[in-house]
Amino acid sequence: MCADQPPLRTEGLSKLTGAERFVDDLAIEGCLWGMTARSPLPRGKIREIRYGNGVDWSEFVVVDHNDIPGPNQIRLLELDQPVLASDQIRHIHEAVVLVAHPSREMCRRAVDQIEIIIDPEPGIFDFRVTPREDQIQHGTDNVLSDLGICKGDVEAALASADHVIEGVYETGAQEHVYIENQGMAAWVDGDVIVVQGSMQCPYYVLNSLTHALDRDESKIRVVQAPTGGGFGGKEDYPSNLAIHAALLAMKAKQPVKIIYDRSEDMAATTKRHPARVRHRTGVTSDGRLVAQDIEMVIDAGAYITLSPVVLSRGIIHAGGPYACDNVRISGRAMLTNSVPYGAFRGFGAPQSLFALERHLDVIARQLGIDPVEIRRRNLVRDGQSTATGQVINDGTDRIELLELAVAQSGYTQKQAAHTEFNASSQFMRRGIGLATFFHGGGFTGSGEDYLKSKLHVLGKPDGSIEILAASTEMGQGAQTIFISLASNRLGLEHSDVVVATPDTFRVPNSGPTVASRTAMVVGRLIERACDDLRKQCGLKDDARGESVRHAIRQWHVTHPGETLLGRAQYERPPHVQWDEKTYKGDAYGTFAWGTYVAEVEIDLRTYQCRVLDFHAVQEVGTVLNETLATGQIQGGVVQGIGWALLEECVMEQGAFKNCQLTNYIIPTAQDVPTIHVTFLENPYEHGGGGSKGIGELPMDGPAPAILNAIADALGIEPNRIPLTPERLMEHVLDDHAC
Amino acid sequence: MPTSVSEAVSMLDTSRGKALPIAGGTDLLAYWPERLDARDKTYLDLSGVDELCGHTWTDDELIMRARTTFWEIVCDQRATAEMRLLVEAARTVGAIQIQTRGTWGGNIVNASPAADGVLALMALDATLELTGVEGTEEVQLDEFYLGYKQMKRREDQLLTRIRIPRRAYTFQSFTKIGTRKAQAITKVGLAIAKSDSGWRIAANSMAPTVKRCPDLERMLEDETPIRNPTDFLPAIRADVSPIDDIRSTAAYREHVMARVLFHELAPLCPWVGAKSKSE
Ligand SMILES: Cc1cc2nc3c(=O)[nH]c(=O)nc-3n(C[C@H](O)[C@H](O)[C@H](O)COP(=O)(O)OP(=O)(O)OC[C@H]3O[C@@H](n4cnc5c(N)ncnc54)[C@H](O)[C@@H]3O)c2cc1C
Numbered sequence A: 001m002c003a004d005q006p007p008l009r010t011e012g013l014s015k016l017t018g019a020e021r022f023v024d025d026l027a028i029e030g031c032l033w034g035m036t037a038r039s040p041l042p043r044g045k046i047r048e049i050r051y052g053n054g055v056d057w058s059e060f061v062v063v064d065h066n067d068i069p070g071p072n073q074i075r076l077l078e079l080d081q082p083v084l085a086s087d088q089i090r091h092i093h094e095a096v097v098l099v100a101h102p103s104r105e106m107c108r109r110a111v112d113q114i115e116i117i118i119d120p121e122p123g124i125f126d127f128r129v130t131p132r133e134d135q136i137q138h139g140t141d142n143v144l145s146d147l148g149i150c151k152g153d154v155e156a157a158l159a160s161a162d163h164v165i166e167g168v169y170e171t172g173a174q175e176h177v178y179i180e181n182q183g184m185a186a187w188v189d190g191d192v193i194v195v196q197g198s199m200q201c202p203y204y205v206l207n208s209l210t211h212a213l214d215r216d217e218s219k220i221r222v223v224q225a226p227t228g229g230g231f232g233g234k235e236d237y238p239s240n241l242a243i244h245a246a247l248l249a250m251k252a253k254q255p256v257k258i259i260y261d262r263s264e265d266m267a268a269t270t271k272r273h274p275a276r277v278r279h280r281t282g283v284t285s286d287g288r289l290v291a292q293d294i295e296m297v298i299d300a301g302a303y304i305t306l307s308p309v310v311l312s313r314g315i316i317h318a319g320g321p322y323a324c325d326n327v328r329i330s331g332r333a334m335l336t337n338s339v340p341y342g343a344f345r346g347f348g349a350p351q352s353l354f355a356l357e358r359h360l361d362v363i364a365r366q367l368g369i370d371p372v373e374i375r376r377r378n379l380v381r382d383g384q385s386t387a388t389g390q391v392i393n394d395g396t397d398r399i400e401l402l403e404l405a406v407a408q409s410g411y412t413q414k415q416a417a418h419t420e421f422n423a424s425s426q427f428m429r430r431g432i433g434l435a436t437f438f439h440g441g442g443f444t445g446s447g448e449d450y451l452k453s454k455l456h457v458l459g460k461p462d463g464s465i466e467i468l469a470a471s472t473e474m475g476q477g478a479q480t481i482f483i484s485l486a487s488n489r490l491g492l493e494h495s496d497v498v499v500a501t502p503d504t505f506r507v508p509n510s511g512p513t514v515a516s517r518t519a520m521v522v523g524r525l526i527e528r529a530c531d532d533l534r535k536q537c538g539l540k541d542d543a544r545g546e547s548v549r550h551a552i553r554q555w556h557v558t559h560p561g562e563t564l565l566g567r568a569q570y571e572r573p574p575h576v577q578w579d580e581k582t583y584k585g586d587a588y589g590t591f592a593w594g595t596y597v598a599e600v601e602i603d604l605r606t607y608q609c610r611v612l613d614f615h616a617v618q619e620v621g622t623v624l625n626e627t628l629a630t631g632q633i634q635g636g637v638v639q640g641i642g643w644a645l646l647e648e649c650v651m652e653q654g655a656f657k658n659c660q661l662t663n664y665i666i667p668t669a670q671d672v673p674t675i676h677v678t679f680l681e682n683p684y685e686h687g688g689g690g691s692k693g694i695g696e697l698p699m700d701g702p703a704p705a706i707l708n709a710i711a712d713a714l715g716i717e718p719n720r721i722p723l724t725p726e727r728l729m730e731h732v733l734d735d736h737a738c
Numbered sequence B: 001m002p003t004s005v006s007e008a009v010s011m012l013d014t015s016r017g018k019a020l021p022i023a024g025g026t027d028l029l030a031y032w033p034e035r036l037d038a039r040d041k042t043y044l045d046l047s048g049v050d051e052l053c054g055h056t057w058t059d060d061e062l063i064m065r066a067r068t069t070f071w072e073i074v075c076d077q078r079a080t081a082e083m084r085l086l087v088e089a090a091r092t093v094g095a096i097q098i099q100t101r102g103t104w105g106g107n108i109v110n111a112s113p114a115a116d117g118v119l120a121l122m123a124l125d126a127t128l129e130l131t132g133v134e135g136t137e138e139v140q141l142d143e144f145y146l147g148y149k150q151m152k153r154r155e156d157q158l159l160t161r162i163r164i165p166r167r168a169y170t171f172q173s174f175t176k177i178g179t180r181k182a183q184a185i186t187k188v189g190l191a192i193a194k195s196d197s198g199w200r201i202a203a204n205s206m207a208p209t210v211k212r213c214p215d216l217e218r219m220l221e222d223e224t225p226i227r228n229p230t231d232f233l234p235a236i237r238a239d240v241s242p243i244d245d246i247r248s249t250a251a252y253r254e255h256v257m258a259r260v261l262f263h264e265l266a267p268l269c270p271w272v273g274a275k276s277k278s279e
Helices: A012-017 A104-113 A154-160 A202-213 A237-252 A262-268 A307-318 A349-367 A371-378 A398-409 A411-424 A447-451 A478-490 A518-536 A546-558 A626-646 A702-714 A725-732 B005-015 B070-074 B077-082 B084-092 B096-101 B104-110 B116-123 B214-221 B229-239 B250-265 B274-278
Strands: A032-038 A044-051 A061-063 A095-101 A114-120 A143-151 A163-171 A183-189 A192-197 A220-224 A256-259 A275-283 A289-301 A327-335 A428-440 A454-459 A465-468 A497-499 A564-569 A591-603 A608-619 A675-680 B019-022 B042-045 B055-057 B061-065 B127-132 B135-140 B145-147 B158-165 B171-177 B188-195 B198-204
Touching (some): A032 A104, A032 A237, A044 A095, A061 A237, A095 A114, A104 A114, A143 A307, A154 A275, A154 A289, A163 A349, A192 A202, A192 A237, A202 A220, A202 A237, A237 A256, A275 A349, A289 A349, A307 A327, A307 A349, A307 A428, A349 A371, A349 A428, A349 A702, A371 A398, A371 A428, A398 A411, A398 A428, A398 A591, A398 A608, A398 A675, A411 A428, A411 A702, A428 A702, A454 A518, A454 A546, A465 A478, A478 A518, A518 A546, A518 A564, A591 A702, A608 A626, A608 A702, A608 A725, A626 A675, A626 A702, A702 A725, A725 B250, B005 B042, B005 B127, B005 B158, B070 B084, B070 B096, B077 B084, B084 B116, B084 B188, B104 B158, B116 B171, B116 B188, B116 B198, B171 B250, B198 B214, B214 B229, B229 B250
Parallel strands (some): A032 A256, A289 A327, A465 A497, A608 A675, B019 B042
Antiparallel strands (some): A032 A095, A044 A114, A143 A327, A163 A275, A183 A192, A275 A289, A428 A591, A454 A465, A591 A608, B055 B061, B127 B135, B127 B158, B171 B188, B188 B198
16 A cells, blocks of 8 residues: 555454454463452551461462562652552552462452451542541642642732623543453563553553662563553553562562453542532623633542643643633642542543533523634634643634534524424423533643653664554554654655554653654654654655665665664754743643534433534644544544543442443443544644644543533533433423423 | 253252352353352253243233243234333343343343343233242242342242233333443333233332332322322332432432323323313
8 A cells, every 4th residue: 555545554453353462362371360459448557467268378479568679659750659558558449469370260269368457547538628637648738739820810800800700510530441451461581570461651661660679671671462442541550550460470480460350440440530620700791701710629539640740731721722811720639538540531631621611601601692602702813822821823713613613513503493492392402512622732841851752763674664662552543643654754655664562672762652642742753763764874855765765775785783773852842832830831832622512402301311413623733544533533522422421430438339331331332423523634843744632632522512512402500520310300300391 | 951941940959049040141140250159159051941942922821931032022023013012121121132142031030120121021910930849830920029139939940931911902111211222221110001901010220129010000090180290209109119329319210200101101191291280
């Protein structure tokens, strides 16, 4: 196939036919199964661990905190989370003891025989309330992170505004439901410990292993196994699992595999942060935003994990894609004795954008302005700035984008049709709603500077190339995009390009596969490494195709046995200026922009809501592969529909009660409408192939668009998701239509 | 592995309650990989007992043998014509994979308060035949359940046949409210049937067992005027006892049951609906 055509999904056939080998499928000679004994209580001190006599313990390898060679800490942003609890328990399901045995069933029986006796201490489970003295477990107030953004003079602007409108909005936790559960294998190979499993970020795993095992990088090798979905759930947690597997393998001197069951995975691993966002907004009578005073509080759970950066992205997006001169945003991440919350597609932005977009409709209704019009008036124009003072100047016409979504969805015609429908229908109600939003691509602020991602392109003796990157394929199509970018850059056939398996012994650290950064940031590194490869071979910048292949072959003739590498390292685009202390400046190199429109129908007999039609219009830079991009958008919208209407994590003492797929309800194909996807393309010069981030954007728009549609249909102001039928009933119980 | 009912029953008897009959396995094996208690049980495989397969129509009954699958009934045109409730119930069970494997007998003996097959059968006055070493007994389905997962079945007994009277139905309606459209466990379920034998109303997920609703049936027999859904609430509260659980709330369940009843019955019953205001 030629370079101008997008390549077929590289790993598509093996996934389709079941030939792909996930970590659970890997046949590893002499491999034991590993399993975890967990804390039954949310907080307290471990008094004793009893090993019952229902199994013969001599058959088992047992690991506890005493077996950890290095510090008992999982190195991530902070070091507060232990690998295995030694004394203090902070949440239910906290890992305490590990066992390994040739039979998985025997592991289960052994875990069943381990009784962890805890002297309980008072836990805190509601992140919205001020902790009591005896519930404090961090600093003086359980605040794990405290951030703020300030622009202009909010108090003065509120005082002089025509109207000040307030609202409080809440979003619930969400489970990732990746198809493949978490899983990791580890074994000892000479003096090297090898870890292979399902993960998004091999170098995060490596970084945590070197710390806890007290070994340097040359003695630990991390290899990604084909990964069946991540959505952020395999950003940080695989580090915990990798250390666990490695500890068992070291002690057993045999390979060990830990594969979580679905209910264990759902119960013990991270979920989306629950959030509460307050808005106090000053507006003029004609609907212009003059002041936004916003407070965002998130539930971090029992350890810090990634919460400060989730909070950071959350507050940066909290003001939305609007021009407002006076903005104050404060954010807090609160410790609770819940299973730690972690990365999930959108990373704080879906929570804050839900609140904002819902609030904007509340304002519009109070002022008697159409929701489209209030957005038209406030959307940021080129030359205006966001909450952090980032001046937007990308040439994207956000009004045009809004108008396109409005036109395509038949917004205005449907409003009229719904009025008629609702007047004539006894118990069905229809409504339409929208959300306009943005999502910053790549790490926030100086994050990419700190990462300093590296990437290599290897020129092989036969003239073909191999991309060496730590970025992972997890179903989103990263490999396919990489092949496209490299073959386009060098004019090669797709078959001339392969992507190396992410293996820390072979690939440089191109950064984690998160934050919508892979195509945009790492993709750009591919192009630059290709350029460097050309240079290494003595070619001019415009050399393509056979001349490149030929030059690579020739290089090897003149450099026998040597390695030909094109290299690239991240460089901050010159326009990006960020001040981390004041939270001012260019929070992201660029934003993708979206307007989503949802049409809903509510059955007042049952309070069930169905999304009838969905239009997703977005500007994402250059679309590198339309099929994959459409898939990302549709998948994100489905995940958003689930978060908005169905997916409820029922929590008890900080633990997930309905942790089975029978009772945690994600949408099936029957529960979603046709999702119409439209792209506007405005190439971003610093993104791979002109792309901006796309992975997370579609998670931001659906929930507010759907809730706004429900508000439109029923004349209510729901402010909390998931808006299950049970909750909706509380809003409309007295409706006499039925 | 037994090949006849008598063999199976004597094996059950000698196991003294240890062995558990297994038909489609869709209930018994759902948590097989994770649950030790599922592994520790002894199962009596019924897949060789052909006597338990298939369904037949006699002049006055539909007779389903216990291993009849949901799908078998979905495919029977006569069932669609005469006992639509059965077909509609079958179509809501899980999704097609479960419908082709799961059995009516398993649905009954699993005794879930959310069982959809049981709901339809109860509204159609099904009778069960239980066979043990001492012979066969008959039990009315609406008297079969004694409490949550408690039933009138001795451990040596197999459910062999389910008999459903053929009646001229003037109305049948089946409503399943779950959290999504397929693969959903019922939050509120209701089956209504009307024939010469009177009204039958059964509800699932509203009490510790699937249940007939005698007070509601009486209201309909008496043509008690119903002006709005809340008029059903006293009878609903007498008939069933919904709870708050991880799937829904008691308040939602009773309100929605009232509304579904109201809207299902209003087109049919002149005494149900706003039009009865003048009375
Ligand atoms: C994904 C999924 C979705 C589901 N969705 C639904 C749904 O929507 N609605 C619903 O009602 N159910 C649902 N179920 C539950 C299940 O499929 C049904 O209850 C089904 O009818 C069980 O039949 P079975 O033959 O598979 O029973 P089995 O699992 O074989 O047995 C169930 C019970 O019945 C006993 N048993 C079986 N046959 C006999 C017999 N002849 N005599 C005595 N005892 C017997 C067994 O010992 C066991 O206690 C679902 C299950 C799954 C896994």
